[in-house]
Amino acid sequence: MVEQSDAGLxxxxxxxxxxxxxxxxxxxxxxxxxxxxxxxxxxxxxEVNDRKQTLHLxxxxxxxxxxxxxxxxxxxxxxxxxxxxxxxxxxxxxxxxNACLTLAVMHEGDTITTIEGxxxxxxxxxxxxxxxxxxxxxxxxxxxxxxxxxKAMLDEIKAGVPSHVTADLSDKPKLTEAELxxxxxGNICRCGAYSxxxxxxxEVAGGLVKGEPA
Amino acid sequence: MRAFTYERARTPAEAAAxxxxxxGARFIAGGTNLLDLMKxxxxxxxxxxxxxGLKLDEIKATRDGGLxxxxxxxxxDLAADKRVRKxxxxxxRALLAGASGQLRNKATTAGNLLQRTRCPYFYDTNMPCNxxxxxxxxxxxxxxxxxxxxxxxxxxxxATHPSDMAVAMRxxxxxxxxxxxxxxxxxxxxxxxxRLPAETPHIETALAPGELITAVTLPKPVGGKQAYHKVRDRxxxxxxxxxxxxxxxxxxxxxxxxxxxxxxxxxxxxxEAAMPRGAKATTEALLSGARTTAQxxxxxxLAERALGAAMAQPRG
Ligand SMILES: Cc1cc2nc3c(=O)[nH]c(=O)nc-3n(C[C@H](O)[C@H](O)[C@H](O)COP(=O)(O)OP(=O)(O)OC[C@H]3O[C@@H](n4cnc5c(N)ncnc54)[C@H](O)[C@@H]3O)c2cc1C
Ligand code: SF4
Ligand code: FES
Ligand code: FES
Numbered sequence: 001m002v003e004q005s006d007a008g009l010x011x012x013x014x015x016x017x018x019x020x021x022x023x024x025x026x027x028x029x030x031x032x033x034x035x036x037x038x039x040x041x042x043x044x045x046x047e048v049n050d051r052k053q054t055l056h057l058x059x060x061x062x063x064x065x066x067x068x069x070x071x072x073x074x075x076x077x078x079x080x081x082x083x084x085x086x087x088x089x090x091x092x093x094x095x096x097x098n099a100c101l102t103l104a105v106m107h108e109g110d111t112i113t114t115i116e117g118x119x120x121x122x123x124x125x126x127x128x129x130x131x132x133x134x135x136x137x138x139x140x141x142x143x144x145x146x147x148x149x150x151k152a153m154l155d156e157i158k159a160g161v162p163s164h165v166t167a168d169l170s171d172k173p174k175l176t177e178a179e180l181x182x183x184x185x186g187n188i189c190r191c192g193a194y195s196x197x198x199x200x201x202x203e204v205a206g207g208l209v210k211g212e213p214a
Numbered sequence: 215m216r217a218f219t220y221e222r223a224r225t226p227a228e229a230a231a232x233x234x235x236x237x238g239a240r241f242i243a244g245g246t247n248l249l250d251l252m253k254x255x256x257x258x259x260x261x262x263x264x265x266x267g268l269k270l271d272e273i274k275a276t277r278d279g280g281l282x283x284x285x286x287x288x289x290x291d292l293a294a295d296k297r298v299r300k301x302x303x304x305x306x307r308a309l310l311a312g313a314s315g316q317l318r319n320k321a322t323t324a325g326n327l328l329q330r331t332r333c334p335y336f337y338d339t340n341m342p343c344n345x346x347x348x349x350x351x352x353x354x355x356x357x358x359x360x361x362x363x364x365x366x367x368x369x370x371x372x373a374t375h376p377s378d379m380a381v382a383m384r385x386x387x388x389x390x391x392x393x394x395x396x397x398x399x400x401x402x403x404x405x406x407x408x409r410l411p412a413e414t415p416h417i418e419t420a421l422a423p424g425e426l427i428t429a430v431t432l433p434k435p436v437g438g439k440q441a442y443h444k445v446r447d448r449x450x451x452x453x454x455x456x457x458x459x460x461x462x463x464x465x466x467x468x469x470x471x472x473x474x475x476x477x478x479x480x481x482x483x484x485x486e487a488a489m490p491r492g493a494k495a496t497t498e499a500l501l502s503g504a505r506t507t508a509q510x511x512x513x514x515x516l517a518e519r520a521l522g523a524a525m526a527q528p529r530g
Contacts, residue, residue: 037216037217038217039217040217040218040219040220042220058217059217059218059219059220059262060215060217060218062249081253082250082253083246083250083316083317086314086316089316095290095319096315096316096319097316097319097320098246098316098317098320101244101245101246101249101250101317101320102244102245102246102249102320103220103242103245103249103262105220105264106242106245106264106266149315149316152315153315156290156315159294160294161290161293161294162293162294162299162306162310163310163315164307164310164311164450166310169299169300169303169306169307170299170300181450182449182450183315184315185314185315185449185450185451186313186314186315186316186317186451187314
């Protein structure tokens, strides 16, 4: 535990030094202040997978780092750390979000579900079981994000939230392949398991409606 | 990321006063743009004022038949709102064409309007950029410019505004309601909200320091066939190369605004008189004064064709 947080600190230190020397080389006004800031601490209580957790954190800690580095819930993955890949998708207050683009301190009292809270190896969530059945992955790195995203995405369809490919905004969205693909576009899979991911999600959703073309 | 203190604002006026009291203070709403830039130390606030606790997420009918959208209404909720889908479908369409499901669940109305450019040199802290460091120079001019602006550019900056939602807001003549640090409120017409880069590309909007957006208002619905055509490198989850927001009435008259071509949503009301005469006539007026490079001249053709596609749809 201690080892891990030490590693975290020195990584951050290295990054900051890197930025400062780059700034000296070409953009002197960009980072004039010292490279290392003393951390400013705050306390936050989260309800993660039905357990209340109180954390004392550097205000800079993202929800993703709080889950992985502090609560050791490493099922949620860090891909890009910039909202571009969806590997960090978790469900907060019933909605899927990118845990890398939000601060832990912004979630006082919030209910958070990670992949660990959806199912366990002994009792898989239906989506987890379907991903296994349909080979919805290769390396598996994007999978926790895919599954958390899919869970909340199906709830969005049920709630009638339209998407870019919904033909008629006054209609309830239909469960078509085009809809699933569009709605899951925030989850990138470098292994390209997309077609099996669509099959797995479609099975859990009760099968696809034959699509209007996108 | 630089260290910062964190606090939750309790009232809009208090938030504005707090933000004005210190140059390093910034509001945070969804955080999806600000945190991205803070990680790269392009934004370095020393004090973050979280707006999350302010009850500014309501979408309510106004007395004159329009809609008042709280500054903190999430992009997902705004796009899904029944009144928006029925009376302002171009706004739903623009929102749904942007970002991803996850990001739209966090992104707010005000944050979306205030998101910063996606110019790759703005993001690359090793390269000079007038928007990041005023006076440093512009790396895009003479560099790779495929994604850059073709209208309203200056010698200092050729960046575009990346928002899809803002293009629809401009088309719909939205108003931006604010409260200033002294407690005074005002409504800024969307046409005057975003600025062209001119000599000061780091000043992007008409907001004064500390001024807080409380809501965006829409006038009463104008009907017509409404559409948002977004052309991008991927079918989903990519910023626009060019986007065209349109309202077209049965007689061929209407409105048009473009995204991806300038430092703000591009609308020229006088050019709309040409709409009944077709896409070519309209874009001739709309795009006049364009300054292109060999890499981004395609945007002019794309705009004309996207408008043509919108006009070819059945009306009414
Ligand atoms: C991978 C990725 C892809 C994306 N693709 C698209 C796309 O295709 N199209 C598109 O339009 N957008 C896209 N976005 C951008 C996204 O829409 C914005 O990040 C989002 O709308 C910002 O809203 P926010 O509430 O998270 O803002 P924040 O990050 O919280 O804030 C942004 C800015 O607004 C200020 N601010 C926030 N609220 C207020 C207020 N009430 N008053 C005054 N100032 C305020 C903040 O101080 C900050 O400077 C994408 C983003 C990512 C990460
Ligand atoms: S175009 Fe604007 S944002 Fe891009 S490098 Fe030049 S000054 Fe910076
Ligand atoms: S790690 Fe959050 S989106 Fe990639
Ligand atoms: S399974 Fe490898 S990235 Fe998706």
